[in-house]
Amino acid sequence: MTSYLVLGAGISGLTAADDILRADPSAEVTVLEGSDRVGGKLRGAEVAGRQVDVGAEAVLFRRPEAVELIGRAGLADRVVHPTQARAQIWSRGGLHPVPARTVMGVPADPDALAGLLTPEEVERARAEEVHETREPDVSVAELVGSRLGQAVVERLVEPLLGGVYAGHASLLSAAASLPGLLDAARQGVSLLSTVDQMLPPPPPGADTGARPPVFATVEGGLHHLPAALAEQLVARGARVVTGTLARELHREPDGGYAVVTGPRPSPTAYRADRVVLALPPAPASRLIAQVSPDAAGLLADVETASMAVLTLAYRAEELGELGASGFLVPPVDGRVVKASTFSAAKWDWVAEAGRGAAPDGGDLTFLRLSAGRHREEATLQAPDTELVSAARAELAEALGRPLPAPVATHVQRWGGALPQYAVGHHARVAAVRHALERVPGLVACGAVFDGVGIPACVQSAHRAVAELTG
Incomplete structure (x- = not known):
């Protein structure tokens, strides 16, 4: 029986574990996750008594990888698509529809x-x-x-x-x-x-609403996907261990690996024949510094961007109609907010979640604002209350009307969430993979390799496991 350690229980790590068991149902698979939950950047939180996404909220439907993974998780019947509401760009004091083509x-x-x-x-x-x-x-x-x-x-x-x-x-x-x-x-x-x-362009008279949808999600929130995947993994014999941070990775004399976790005075070692590294670039670099210094150095130089997702719940009758799916903001305009998603207008399931959710039994409208760009971390140094206040003021300015106080707010900070694909990134990734090829039984996957979107992370995991088990 071959044993595997998957380090990281984000969507890449969970996909990798699933792929391993599909390739070898008798494999011994252990997934180690440093945080207290699975899912990585897919996360839900309770806002005004309703569960909503506070991380990634959708997948690219035109790529098959994520939709197929949703099916694997048993959630195919819960796939839903956005409404026909269009996105806008807030710039030069006005809202402009994003050009269609x-x-x-x-x-x-x-x-x-x-x-x-x-x-x-x-x-x-x-x-x-x-x-x-x-x-x-x-x-x-x-x-x-x-x-x-x-x-x-x-x-x-x-x-x-x-x-x-x-x-x-x-x-x-x-x-x-x-x-x-x-x-x-x-x-x-x-x-x-x-x-x-x-x-x-569509032919004259064509129904533009009949075009294949671009995005999809899971009804009730995309955060249900990793939870369902983890549940299936456990049912098939895998171990999924949260709250366990991998601190060291060593090669064993027999060619296997040992991963050291826990506090230094009383460490715990997990051993396996093969390892899948599904972590952001900085922790991945630290872990492989001894087994692959070349790959570690290349990953250490990958910069990341931090951001925050602010979720606000308003009384629907006080907020009024929004009339779009949200807006994007050019950095040249110097705003705190870089984007807003009018979740209740974009997703029917979010609108339904707000029905009767107000304290007085009325309806709530949920929306999201995001802040933070690469090398602009100073924006995120403000406390939650100040960040929400600044975002609310900009939202009111964008909509051109004063807004009521929200019934509830939630701030989810994502430190170092998005790897930056600097000029020459493809060459860097190729060099990392080449260096890891010289370390038998060790592969890596995740957002730093083939794209930051969920389908790209799934594809990255497929590629890594195929190399490991092929």
Whole structure:
């Protein structure tokens, strides 16, 4: 019987454990998680007496990995999609619909940017400067700004990157964030025409509401997914141990591994033939410093972004209609809030959860605001009350009306939550994997490798376990 240790019970680690048992049902699998719960960035919390997501709230439906995992967890019948409410960008004192045909803010038709951009900025985008890019990787700002102008970067690309990576266009890798557009630039092809071909317009008279949905979640909250996965793992014989921080990783003389946990005066050692590392870059780097110094050094240099998710519950009759799914905020506007999700307008299940939830029996409307970008951690140093107060003031300004006091608030801080894909990130990841190939029985997966979204984390775990068990 082969024994495995999976370090980290986020979605990557849970997927890896599931994959191992599918490949070898007789395997001895132990999952060690340093925090008091499974799920990583998928987390629920009680706000005004209702359970809502305070971490990741959706998966990309157009990729199969996460939806298939939801099915594995026995939750396929609870998959739901957003309403038809559209997202907006709050900039220059107004709310503007996010143009329908864009790839991470890069438009197919510059005329759709009118209002958000000035006429001169729209004209600059229309007169795209097409030239060939020779470098293997450049920043998103360099790729887009040099062709379409800085305004497209600042007012469209930046807020969308902030929503995905909590990062900045001047620092993020185009090869990782916009690979299709970088490929076009290498061939000297127009970005506008490339996006136009990637996103063909619907035929005249077509029902745009019939298009396949982009996102999905689990009714009742995405935080149910890791809990269901962990329950299945235990039912199949795995051990899932929370509150157990891995402090050291050592190779044994017989080729296996020992993972040391617990307080230093009385440590506990877990031993296994093989190890899956499913941790953020900093703790992963510390653990493998002895067994793979090269990989450890590469991971140690990966920066991360911290953020906070603020959940607010308002009396529905006092808040009024919201009329959109939320808004994104360009960093150039200098706001505390980088995005807001009008959860009750975006998800029918959240609207239903608010019915009768007010203390007087009335309805509540739940919404979320997020703050914090890469290298802007000072924003998050304010106490919860100050952070909520600043966010509420900006929400009122965005909506253009005074707002009542919320019935309840919740602040979830995510320190070092999102790895930043700097220019050259793909080469760094390839080098990490190459270094780990020289350490038999050890693989790594997670958001630092193949993408920060849930489907990408699932794919990363699939790849790692296939290598380990193949």
